Amino acid sequence: MxxxxxxxxxxxxxxxxxxxxxxxxxxxxxxxxxxxxxxxxxxxxxxxxxxxINNKTILSMGYSVMPHLNGLISETSNEVTGITKVRNIPNLNLRGAGVLIGIIDTGIDYLNPIFRNADNTTKILTLWDQTIYGENYESNTYYGTEYTKEQINQALLSDNPYDIVPSRDEIGHGTMLAGIAAGNEVPDAGFSGVVPDAELVVVKLKPAKPYLKDFWRIPQDAVCYQDNDILFALEYLEQTAIKYQRPMSICVALGTSLSSHDGREALSRNLTARAENLNFSIVVAAGNEGTAKRHYYGMINPTIGSDKVELFVGANEPGFSMVLFGDSPGIFAIDILSPSGEYIPRIVPILDENREISFIFEQTKILVDYQMVESQSGDQLILFRFTKPSQGIWSFKVFGRGDLSLGFHIWLPMQGFISDNVYFITPNPNTTILSLGNSSVPITVNAYNAETNGIYLNASKGFTRLEKVKPDITAPGVSITAPSLDQSFIQVTGSSPAAAHTAGVAAMLLEWGNIRRNFPLLSTEDIKVLMARGAKRDPANVYPNRDWGYGILDVYNIFRSFRGI
Structure with missing residues (x-):
């Protein structure tokens, strides 16, 4: 068994x-x-x-039983956030010594010299590769295979290192995050990780199963990972930090938009619970969905009783999902008008319902799931799953029941899960932070351009669906120097590099607080407050706001705010 x-x-x-x-x-x-x-x-x-698993699974077991699929959030930063200034203060010079950096992503190129110490040993404390079948799934890694520092060092001395440690990062996203947070200084390339003296604990996630991609109408070649594998990765990182009795800063640069965007999903709640641990920090990337036209927000005026939503679908789209969350205590229903003019009358649910819609003049099929009280958010959910959607403009009327002015949100899948040729005609750029970035306690990071001091063009915008402040802070995320898989350097853009940068700064604070005993019991919430306190703010803006959160990350200002520094 x-x-x-x-x-x-x-x-x-x-x-x-x-x-x-x-x-x-x-x-x-x-x-x-x-x-x-x-x-x-x-x-x-x-x-x-x-x-x-069939079309009735959500009807019979609920929306929350199907793991969401999380995608990667990507597309001279140390100076602008005050890191160099802090290093130049003899009493500080925080470089991450004694602190662990946790990376949950695509793995790491452990052969890259930026992840080696001066004596050529590895800076990786442990590496758990979920993709490599391990016979004892009930070990401390649950499944997959764990490689220790000693094994990696042995591989580094070998002519055939992958015979000893066969784990590779085929995509490069995890290597990029680890390098920005904790890579060695390479002066000739103008590169340095934020905390080059920190050690790394890396999890390479197992790719999502094909049936889930089919269920969510996501292309089979999309890079994505299941909620449950991320949860096991978080548990592994926490247990590793406890085992070695070290503070840890975790970077999570993954997310999905097919969620309630309120921090109440199981994975978001789990992130929040773990972020409350002492001497632990969790940093999450906000996303790059602000200008993607994949979010719609509508208000139903009770005197009219409905709101019209228009969605453009390009040619030869194989399929996609779309999710509607309505504000409580409202009850919502929809009708559908296809591009050819075929009309599906209002679908009025009594309780939870599943319906398959087909058309006479079009090949399109739509599976519609109504959840009157979605188990995690408590609000009404309508999930649409399109197969072979016809080209053109699809119109939906969203109806509200009752005498209240009721709002609702609709989201399409995130970048990489859907074509850019599917979008709302009148989109709303707000409330586009991806799911994990809406978790209440973790530090959610947006990206800005340090050269122009402007917000990154595609940056996701807050707040959460419940109007709680997110993002928390903004960090450099445009044209950031990062390691590539050929062991050179490239320029990367997005909230992923901004999150890695911020995770490095969190490690600096953990070194100052825990390792040096200035603040021995730091939590993620404490670090978030310190970052907000030291943030640079434009007098012309009101803070917190949907773009910048509490402002631009500046670690030097954090220490300057302390008495005597």
């Missing part, structure tokens, strides 16, 4: 269901032919034959 549990983790013949069980294992009795893997007291993964 143990071997079967391990096999199902990797097999595309088995589906992963995300179950909130809160310690009550009796809930698992309703599943047949299932294996159970506990994440923590609240969450578990149930694996069942993929044939049991």
């Amino acid at each position: 143990i071997q079967e549990k391990g096999d199902r983790i990797y097999s595309n013949d088995y589906a992963d269901l995300f179950i909130e069980y809160s310690g009550d294992e009796a809930i698992f009795d309703e599943f047949t032919d299932a294996t159970i893997q506990i994440i923590d007291y609240f969450l578990a993964v149930v694996r069942i034959p993929v044939q049991q």
Whole structure:
């Protein structure tokens, strides 16, 4: 049975269901032919034959059971955030000594010299590769294979290093994050990680299973990762920090837009709970969705009773998903007008409902799921899954029931999961921070251009759907020098490099607070407050705001605000 549990983790013949069980294992009795893997007291993964997943799965088990798919958030920063000034103060010179940097992403190019010490040993403390089948899935890594510092050092001395440690970063995103946060100084390239003396703990995530990409109508070649694998990665990082009794700064540059955008999803809540640990920091990238035209916000005037939404779909689109969340206590319904003029009358749900819509003159099929009270947000959800959508403008009327002016949001998938030729005719750029960036306690980072002092053009905008302040801070994220997979350097842009930069600054504060005993019990919330306190702000703006949060990150200003510095 143990071997079967391990096999199902990797097999595309088995589906992963995300179950909130809160310690009550009796809930698992309703599943047949299932294996159970506990994440923590609240969450578990149930694996069942993929044939049991069908169009009625959400109707029967709820929206939250299907793991969301999270994509990568990407497209001379040390000077502008005051890092160089701090290094030049003898009593500070914070370079991350004693602090761990946690990276959950595409892995790391461990052969790159920027991740080696002066004696040619590795700066990587441990590397967990979820993609390499490990026979003992119940080990401390749950599945996959863990490589220790000693094994990596052995590989570095070998003529065939991948025979010893076969883990590679084929994409480069994780290598980029690790390099910006903790890479060595390379003066000839004008490059230095923020905390070059920190050690790295890296998780290479297992790619999402094909059935989930089909379910969410995401292209099979899209790079994306499941919620449950990210959760196990977070647990691994936390346990590693505890094992070595070291403070840790974690960088998360992943997200999805098919969420409630309110921080109440299971993964967001888990991030918040872990961010409350002492001597722990979690930094999350906000996203690059601000100008993508993939968000719509509408208000239903009770005197009219509806709001019209128009969506343009380009030629030869294979399919996509779209999600509507309505503000409580409203009840919402929709009708549909296809580009050819075929009309689907108002779908009025009584309770939860699943309906398949087909058309006479078009090949399009739409699966519509109504969840009157979505289990995690408590609000109404309508999920649309399009197959072979016709080219042209699709019109939807959204109806509200009751005598209140009710708002609703609709989101399309994030960049990389959908073509740029699918967009709203009248989009709203606000509330476009990706799911994990809406978590309440983690530090959410937006990107700006340090050369022009302007916000990054494509930066996602806050606030959350519940109007809570996000982003928290803004950091350099345009044309940032970062390591590439050929061990040279490239320029990268987006909120991912901004998050890696901020995670490095958080490690500086953890070194000052925990390692040097100036503030031994720092938390993510404390670090967030310190960053907001030291942030640079334009007198012409009002803070916090949807673009900048509390302003531009400046670690020198943080220490200058302390008495005697």
